[in-house]
Amino acid sequence: WGSICDYRHDESKPCSVDLGNETAWVEGGATLGETYHAIADSSGIHGFSAGSCPTVGTGGHIGGGSFGFLSRKYGLAADNVIDALLLNAKGELLDRQAMGEDVFWAIRGGGGGIWGIVYAWKIKLLKVPKTVTSFIVSRPSTKAHVANLVNKWQHVAPNLEGDMYLSCAVGAGLPQAKSIGISATFNGFFLGRKRGAVLILGRVFAELGVAEEACKEMSWIESVLFFSGLGDGAIVSDLKNRYLHDKHYFKAKSDYLRNPISLTGIRTAIDILEKQPKGYIIMDPYGGIMNNISNDSIAFPHRYGNLYTIQHLVEWHQEEKNRSNEYREWIRDFYDAMASHVSWGPRAAYVNYMDFDLGVMELINTSVLSEDTVEMARVWGEKYFLNNYDRLVKAKTLIDPNNVFKNQQGIPPSTTTGLKARTF
Structure with a gap:
C-alpha cells in the first residue's frame, strides 16, 4: 500500500499576513522571497528573520533553524515560529497542540524532511524601521592586510549591538x-540610518573605512533585494521568482567558532584560498540576542558562546562538471587543514549546510538493530544538534516510529530496523 500527497503550492497566496496579530501563515512550499514580498506588501514596518537566498523554500530552511540578517536582533526564523501544520505518516494534519510540544520543539531547528511534511508555518512578524542601511564593501589587498582585517572583524562583529550585522567573505575570486586575487567582502546591515551605522563602525572598526558614501538607505524589503544576489537591474517583485537562471554546482561545509582563530590560522586559510579562486568562505557573526537564547529552547543548539559560523564553499559551472571530484577533494582538504583552528567537542556543523562527508545512512534493508542505528547516526547527529540529539530521537520515535520520513542524514527512531550507517 502507498499514499499520494496532493501538496499544491498556492502561488497566488503563499503567505497570509495578519497584521492585527502581527503573525503570518507561510506555506511550506513558499520561497523566502515570496514570504518576504508578501510581508512587505502588507506592512512597511514588519519583516522576518530568515536567510538571504530568495529561492530557498521555507519548509526545510526554517526546519533547520534559518539564520539571517535579523537574527542578531530577533533570533532565527525557527525561534519565531509559534505554530505549524505537519502532515504525519498516517496522513493526519497536526497543529502544535495535536503534534505535542516534543514534536513542535523538534521541527524547529531539528532539520527538514525528518518529521513529516510541513504544510505551513505560523510565524511572528518582526518590527523593522521604515529606513534601514545596507552596504557591501570589497577590500582587495595583500594577504597580510586581508588577514589583519579578518582578525579585527572576528573580534568586532560578534560584539556589535543587535541592530547591526556585519559578515565577512574571503577568497581569491570574489x-x-x-x-x-585575495580580497575580503563585508556585508553590512543596520536597523537605522546610515549616519548611525558609520558612527558605530568608525568607533569599533575604523580599519574597514566605511564612509557614508558607501552606505545606502532603503526600506527593509529593498535591503532583502540588495543582498539577494539577483544582480543589477533586479526589482522587488523579482523576489517572487522561484528559480535562479544562473545555475552551478557547489560543495559546502561548515564550522562554528567559540574562540577567535589565531592570526596564524587566518593566514593558513588565506594561503589555501589564494591557490583556488573558485573557493571562498563566508563568516556570519552570532552574538546579540543569540547569546540570550538557551541551547535547548528549540532543537537548534548553537547559541551562547558561539562567535560566528564559517561556511566553506567551492563553486563551479556545468561546463566544468568533469572536474567535480577535483573541487570536492579541494574543499575537503581545506576543511581538514582548518581542523586545529576551529571549535571541537564535537566539531559542530549547521544542518542547513548538510555535509555528507560527516557520514550517511544507507537506506537499505539490513539486520542492524534500532539502538545501534541511533548510535551510528550520532556521528553526524551530535555535530548538527550537540546535546539535543537524544531528545530528537525521542521526538522522532513519537511522530514517525516506522521512519517513513527518512534521508541519508536523518534522525532514526529508537524502534526502527532496516537502515545501515556509513561514516567516513
Whole structure:
C-alpha cells in the first residue's frame, strides 16, 4: 500500500499576513522571497528573520533553524515560529497542540524532511524601521592586510549591538573584487540610518573605512533585494521568482567558532584560498540576542558562546562538471587543514549546510538493530544538534516510529530496523 500527497503550492497566496496579530501563515512550499514580498506588501514596518537566498523554500530552511540578517536582533526564523501544520505518516494534519510540544520543539531547528511534511508555518512578524542601511564593501589587498582585517572583524562583529550585522567573505575570486586575487567582502546591515551605522563602525572598526558614501538607505524589503544576489537591474517583485537562471554546482561545509582563530590560522586559510579562486568562505557573526537564547529552547543548539559560523564553499559551472571530484577533494582538504583552528567537542556543523562527508545512512534493508542505528547516526547527529540529539530521537520515535520520513542524514527512531550507517 502507498499514499499520494496532493501538496499544491498556492502561488497566488503563499503567505497570509495578519497584521492585527502581527503573525503570518507561510506555506511550506513558499520561497523566502515570496514570504518576504508578501510581508512587505502588507506592512512597511514588519519583516522576518530568515536567510538571504530568495529561492530557498521555507519548509526545510526554517526546519533547520534559518539564520539571517535579523537574527542578531530577533533570533532565527525557527525561534519565531509559534505554530505549524505537519502532515504525519498516517496522513493526519497536526497543529502544535495535536503534534505535542516534543514534536513542535523538534521541527524547529531539528532539520527538514525528518518529521513529516510541513504544510505551513505560523510565524511572528518582526518590527523593522521604515529606513534601514545596507552596504557591501570589497577590500582587495595583500594577504597580510586581508588577514589583519579578518582578525579585527572576528573580534568586532560578534560584539556589535543587535541592530547591526556585519559578515565577512574571503577568497581569491570574489565577485565584488575587480580581478583575481585575495580580497575580503563585508556585508553590512543596520536597523537605522546610515549616519548611525558609520558612527558605530568608525568607533569599533575604523580599519574597514566605511564612509557614508558607501552606505545606502532603503526600506527593509529593498535591503532583502540588495543582498539577494539577483544582480543589477533586479526589482522587488523579482523576489517572487522561484528559480535562479544562473545555475552551478557547489560543495559546502561548515564550522562554528567559540574562540577567535589565531592570526596564524587566518593566514593558513588565506594561503589555501589564494591557490583556488573558485573557493571562498563566508563568516556570519552570532552574538546579540543569540547569546540570550538557551541551547535547548528549540532543537537548534548553537547559541551562547558561539562567535560566528564559517561556511566553506567551492563553486563551479556545468561546463566544468568533469572536474567535480577535483573541487570536492579541494574543499575537503581545506576543511581538514582548518581542523586545529576551529571549535571541537564535537566539531559542530549547521544542518542547513548538510555535509555528507560527516557520514550517511544507507537506506537499505539490513539486520542492524534500532539502538545501534541511533548510535551510528550520532556521528553526524551530535555535530548538527550537540546535546539535543537524544531528545530528537525521542521526538522522532513519537511522530514517525516506522521512519517513513527518512534521508541519508536523518534522525532514526529508537524502534526502527532496516537502515545501515556509513561514516567516513
